[in-house]
Amino acid sequence: MTDSRSDFTAERRPVVLVPGLSGAASKDFSFLSPMLARRHDVTVVPFDDVDASSTLGDLADRIHVVVERCAQQPAVIGYSLGAVAAVAYAAAHPSGASSLTLVAGWLTPSAKLRGFADVWRVLHAEGSPALPGMAMNALFSADGWDSARPPLISDVSDALTALSATADVAALASAVTVPVLVVGCALDEVATTRQSKLLFGALANARYAEVHSGHAVVHERPAELLNLINAFLTRPALFPAGSLILEERP
Amino acid sequence: MKHVDVAVIGAGFAGIGMGIRLRRRGIRSFLIFERADSLGGTWRDNTYPGVACDVPSHLYSYSFRPNAGWSAFYSPGDEIREYLVASANDEGLGEHLRLGTDVLGLTWDESAAHWLLETSRGKHTAGAVILACGRLTEPRIPDVPGIGNFAGDLFHSSRWDHGLDLRDKSVVVVGSGASAVQIVPRVAAQASRLIVLQRSAPYVIPRAGRPYSAAERGLLARDAEELARLRSQLFWKAEEAFAQRAGNPDSLAMARSLALGHLADQVRDPHTRHRLTPSYEIGCKRVLISSDYYPTFNQDNVMLEPSALAAVEGNTLVAANGARHSADVVVLATGFHAAEQPYARIIRGIDGRLLSEHWAGGMTAHASTVMNGFPNLFVINGPNAGLGHNSAIYMIETQIEYILAALRHWANLDGGVLNVRAQAEGDYIRMIDDMASSTVWMTGGCETWYRDARNGRLSLLWPGFAHEFRALNAEFLPEDFELLPCARPRIRAR
Numbered sequence: 001m002t003d004s005r006s007d008f009t010a011e012r013r014p015v016v017l018v019p020g021l022s023g024a025a026s027k028d029f030s031f032l033s034p035m036l037a038r039r040h041d042v043t044v045v046p047f048d049d050v051d052a053s054s055t056l057g058d059l060a061d062r063i064h065v066v067v068e069r070c071a072q073q074p075a076v077i078g079y080s081l082g083a084v085a086a087v088a089y090a091a092a093h094p095s096g097a098s099s100l101t102l103v104a105g106w107l108t109p110s111a112k113l114r115g116f117a118d119v120w121r122v123l124h125a126e127g128s129p130a131l132p133g134m135a136m137n138a139l140f141s142a143d144g145w146d147s148a149r150p151p152l153i154s155d156v157s158d159a160l161t162a163l164s165a166t167a168d169v170a171a172l173a174s175a176v177t178v179p180v181l182v183v184g185c186a187l188d189e190v191a192t193t194r195q196s197k198l199l200f201g202a203l204a205n206a207r208y209a210e211v212h213s214g215h216a217v218v219h220e221r222p223a224e225l226l227n228l229i230n231a232f233l234t235r236p237a238l239f240p241a242g243s244l245i246l247e248e249r250p
Numbered sequence: 251m252k253h254v255d256v257a258v259i260g261a262g263f264a265g266i267g268m269g270i271r272l273r274r275r276g277i278r279s280f281l282i283f284e285r286a287d288s289l290g291g292t293w294r295d296n297t298y299p300g301v302a303c304d305v306p307s308h309l310y311s312y313s314f315r316p317n318a319g320w321s322a323f324y325s326p327g328d329e330i331r332e333y334l335v336a337s338a339n340d341e342g343l344g345e346h347l348r349l350g351t352d353v354l355g356l357t358w359d360e361s362a363a364h365w366l367l368e369t370s371r372g373k374h375t376a377g378a379v380i381l382a383c384g385r386l387t388e389p390r391i392p393d394v395p396g397i398g399n400f401a402g403d404l405f406h407s408s409r410w411d412h413g414l415d416l417r418d419k420s421v422v423v424v425g426s427g428a429s430a431v432q433i434v435p436r437v438a439a440q441a442s443r444l445i446v447l448q449r450s451a452p453y454v455i456p457r458a459g460r461p462y463s464a465a466e467r468g469l470l471a472r473d474a475e476e477l478a479r480l481r482s483q484l485f486w487k488a489e490e491a492f493a494q495r496a497g498n499p500d501s502l503a504m505a506r507s508l509a510l511g512h513l514a515d516q517v518r519d520p521h522t523r524h525r526l527t528p529s530y531e532i533g534c535k536r537v538l539i540s541s542d543y544y545p546t547f548n549q550d551n552v553m554l555e556p557s558a559l560a561a562v563e564g565n566t567l568v569a570a571n572g573a574r575h576s577a578d579v580v581v582l583a584t585g586f587h588a589a590e591q592p593y594a595r596i597i598r599g600i601d602g603r604l605l606s607e608h609w610a611g612g613m614t615a616h617a618s619t620v621m622n623g624f625p626n627l628f629v630i631n632g633p634n635a636g637l638g639h640n641s642a643i644y645m646i647e648t649q650i651e652y653i654l655a656a657l658r659h660w661a662n663l664d665g666g667v668l669n670v671r672a673q674a675e676g677d678y679i680r681m682i683d684d685m686a687s688s689t690v691w692m693t694g695g696c697e698t699w700y701r702d703a704r705n706g707r708l709s710l711l712w713p714g715f716a717h718e719f720r721a722l723n724a725e726f727l728p729e730d731f732e733l734l735p736c737a738r739p740r741i742r743a744r
Contacts, residue, residue, distance in 0.1 A: 031490065034498045038688075143483065212479060223489035224482075227717045248717075249313065249478055250485035250644055 014070040015040040015233070016097070018063055020080025020104070020218075021164060023047035023157040028079050031222035036229070043070065047082070052159045056167045059085035060092055073098040075233050079218055080104050080191060081160055084167045087199070091172035099236045100176070101229055103183045104215050106195035107202055108168045116190050117165035124158060141187035144213055144220030173202035179236040180206040183217070183228055190215040207232075209245040256280035256657065257367055257376035259353050259593070262291015264630040264646045265382035266334055267312055270341045271650050274314075277657075281376075282343065283369060285352035289338055291384050293331035298410040298429065298581075299436035301327035304457070304539040308477070309484040309641040312337065316477050318470035324459040324539075356597045358625060363667050363736030365626070377667075378626040378660065380653060383593050385631050385710065386586040392424065396562035404580040407433060414579065416440040422567050422575055424559050425583035426452055428536055431543040433583055438546045445575045446547075447567070449558035450535070450697065451528045453509040457539045485716075491639040492715045494533045497690050506532045516544035525556045534694025536638060588710055589613070589702045591632070599624035600669070609633075612702035612709040616675040616730060617723045619649050625669040625734055626660065628653045633709055634682050638691070638700070640716040648720045655726035666733030674730040686713035 015036055019028040025044035026033075036042050045066045047059065063085060067074055076097040078086030083105025090100055106113065116138050123131040132150030140148035180203045184196030193210070200208040209228050213220040227248070231238070239245050256272060258265045261284035269282050288294055303310050307320035310330070315337050321329060338347070348371070355368035356379060367374045389406035391397065397404070405411050407429040421441040423430055426448040438444045462470075470477045493501035509532055517523045526544065528535075546552050557569035566576050591613070594606035600623045608614075608621055613633035615621050620628060630649045637645060660668055686692055686708040691700050702709040712719045 030500060031493060034500075035493060035496065038496060143479075146487075212482065221486050223492075223715065223717070224486040226715070227721070230718075231721065247482070250309075250482060250717075 012041045014074035015042050016074045016076045018045045018078035018082030018086050020082050021160045022155050027155050028218050050159050056088050060089040063089040067096045075099045077101040081164045087169040091175035094177050099179045101181045104185050104191050106191045107198040108170050109165050110192040110195050114165045117161050120161050139216040141214030147220050176203050181232040182206050182208045184210045185213045185217045186210050188215045205241045207239040207243040251373045253375045254279045254281050255377045258282040258380045260382035261289035262384050266338050269343045282346050283348045283351045283353050287350045290331040290334050293327050295408045298407050298433050300432040305641045306484045308481050322461045358599045381629040385588050388587040388592050390585050390587050392559050394561050400562050401565035402578045407583040418442045419578040421579045422577040423581045430583035431538045431540040435542040435546045438552050444552045447555050451526050452538045453528050453532045454538045455509050457541045488640040495690050522547050530696035531690050531694035533690040534696035535698045588699045612707040614679050616670045616678045620670040622670050622672040622675045625667040634712050636711045644716050667736050668731045669734050689713050
C-alpha cells in the first residue's frame with residue numbers, strides 16, 4: 001500500500017471513532033486515537049452511559065449526532081459492537097459518513113457471541129472472580145497473549161454486552177453504499193471471523209482485510225490495524241469493492 | 251578501467267542485501283567494494299565481549315532469506331555475521347565482491363554521464379552507485395587533550411583488542427550507550443576495578459532474551475508460514491513503541507515506568523540509582539535493552555562516574571567534574587560519527603559539488619535515498635532512514651526496492667540519467683521536519699546523535715512508523731526526477 005507525500009501534509013480530515021463493548025474510546029482506542037490524531041481530527045462517540053433499555057438504533061443516533069458536528073463528512077471507524085452500530089448508522093444516513101471501517105464487527109450475532117454475553121451476564125450477576133479471566137480468554141488469542149490482560153469489570157459495559165447479543169444488521173446492509181473496509185480477525189472467537197466476512201459479503205462497496213488476532217485486535221495488533229486504516233482513509237478506492245486485501249509481510 | 255552498470259559501496263547488511271536483490275533480478279554487471287578484508291559491516295567490526303543485537307533475530311534478518319535456525323530471541327553478533335557471510339555465499343556474490351578495496355574518491359563525469367571510482371586497487375566506472383556504507387562505521391574518538399598519549403592500552407569498542415587480558419587490570423569504560431551496556435557486565439566480571447564514565451544516563455529496559463528450543467527451531471524450519479507469522483508478530487509489536495517516540499503521554503508514562511522500575515529493582519544503592527536516573531524524556535536518546543547492566547553497579551569493584559571525559563594525563567583520566575581515575579586500560583564506548591558521514595567528503599556530483607557541501611546543513615535526501623545534483627546515486631541507511639523503535643533491515647529492504655525500481659526505470663529509458671528535482675527533495679525535507687517537530691527526539695530535552703549538532707535537525711531518523719516509511723517510499727515516482735542526457739545505458743531491464 002502506498003501513500004503519497006501530500007497525504008502526510010494534507011489538510012486534516014475528520015475521523016469519528018465508535019467504541020466496542022467498553023463503550024469508551026479511552027479503553028478501546030488508547031493506541032489508535034492518538035496515532036490517528038497525528039494526521040486527522042479525531043472525535044469519539046461516547047457509549048459509556050448506554051443503559052439496558054438502549055437499542056442498536058439508539059447507538060446509531062449517537063453516531064449521527066457526532067457526525068453532524070463535523071465540519072465535513074467524516075470517516076467512521078467502528079470496533080466490535082461499534083462496527084455494527086456504524087452499519088446501522090450508515091444504513092439510516094447513507095450520505096453521512098465518507099467511509100466506514102468496520103473492525104471485528106459482525107452481520108448477525110453468532111452463537112458464540114450470544115454464549116459470551118450469556119456467560120458474562122451470569123458471572124457478573126454472581127459477582128464471580130472468574131469473570132475477568134473468562135473475558136480475557138474469550139477476547140484475546142493465544143498468539144496475542146503477551147498483550148492480554150484481564151479486563152477490569154468496569155471496562156466492559158453490561159448493557160452493551162447484552163445489546164451485542166441481539167445487534168443484527170443483516171436487514172440493513174443493503175442500504176449502505178459508502179466505501180467500506182471490513183477488518184476481520186483470523187482468531188476472533190467472539191464476533192467470529194465468519195461473521196466479519198459476512199459483513200464483507202453483504203456490503204456492496206466493501207473490501208476485506210484480515211489481521212492475525214483475536215477479537216481484542218485493538219490491543220493485540222493496534223499498529224497493524226493503524227496501517228490498514230491509514231491506507232484505506234488515504235485511498236478508499238485503491239482496492240475495488242469486493243477485493244480481498246492481502247496481508248503485508250514485513 | 252573496468253565499467254559496471256552498478257557499483258555498491260559497502261558489504262554490510264545494506265550492501266549484501268542490495269547485491270542479492272540485484273542478482274535475483276538477473277543483473278550481473280555490478281561490483282561491491284568493501285574496504286575491509288571481510289564482509290559483515292557492523293557485525294564484523296564490533297566483536298567486543300557480549301556483542302549482540304537488540305532487535306529480535308527473526309526481524310533483524312532479510313525477509314527474502316529467513317533463517318529458521320537463529321539460536322536465540324536476540325542474536326549474538328558473530329551469529330549475525332555468519333548469517334551475512336552465508337547469505338553472500340549462497341547467493342553467489344563472490345564474483346562481485348571486491349574486498350580490501352577502499353573507495354577513495356567518487357566523481358560524477360558529466361561528459362561520459364557515469365561515476366568514476368578511484369579505489370585503493372585502481373579505477374572503475376559505474377553507471378549508478380549505491381552507497382551502502384552504514385552509519386555506525388567511523389569510531390567517534392573524544393577530542394580531549396592527551397588522549398593520544400595515554401600510557402596504557404586504549405581502544406574504541408569497535409576495535410576490540412582481543413589479545414589483552416583484562417584480569418587484574420584497572421579498566422575505564424568511557425560511555426554508557428548501546429555498546430557500553432553490553433560491554434560493562436563482561437568487563438566487570440574480569441577486571442579488578444571498573445569505572446564507567448557516564449556523560450548522561452540512558453534509559454534501560456529489561457531484556458527478555460532466551461534461547462530458542464530445538465522444537466521451535468524445528469517447527470520454523472518445517473513450516474515457512476510459522477516463520478513468516480512470527481516475523482509479522484515481532485514487527486507489529488515493535489511498531490507499537492513508536493507511540494512513545496511520537497510523544498503520546500500515556501505511552502511515554504508506561505515506558506518511563508518500565509525503565510525506572512527496572513532501575514529500582516536492580517540497583518540497591520539509592521545514590522547510584524539517582525546517578526543512573528536520566529534527566530530527559532524516555533526515547534529522546536536510544537532506549538537500551540539489558541538485564542545485566544544495572545546489577546553490575548552493585549559489585550564492589552565497579553564505580554559509576556557521572557561525568558564526561560575531559561582530558562587524559564599519562565595514565566589518568568580526568569572527568570569534566572574534576573574527578574581523576576588512573577587506569578591500565580581504557581575502552582572508548584563513545585559511538586560513531588553518525589550525523590556527518592566521512593564518505594560525503596569524497597563524493598563529487600554535478601559541477602564538482604561535494605556531497606558534504608550538499609549536506610552542510612545536515613544530511614538530506616529525497617525519499618531518504620536520492621540527492622539533487624548527484625545523478626544515479628543512491629544512499630541506503632543515510633538521511634532520515636534510521637529507526638529508534640524497529641528493525642533497520644525493514645528500512646534497508648524498503649530502500650532496496652526503491653532503488654531497484656529506479657534502476658529498472660533507468661534501464662528502460664532511451665537515454666538519460668536520473669537526477670532528483672530540488673523541489674522534490676525540498677518538499678520531502680519539509681515534510682520530515684513537520685513530522686519530526688512533535689516527536690520526543692525534538693522535545694525530549696536531550697543531546698542525541700539522532701539530531702545534527704549544526705542546526706538541530708533530526709537528520710538520521712525517520713520520524714514516523716516504519717510502515718509509514720514503506721507506504722511513502724516503496725514506490726519510485728519518475729515525476730520526482732529530471733533526466734540528464736546520456737547515451738542509452740547498458741544495464742539490462744528485468
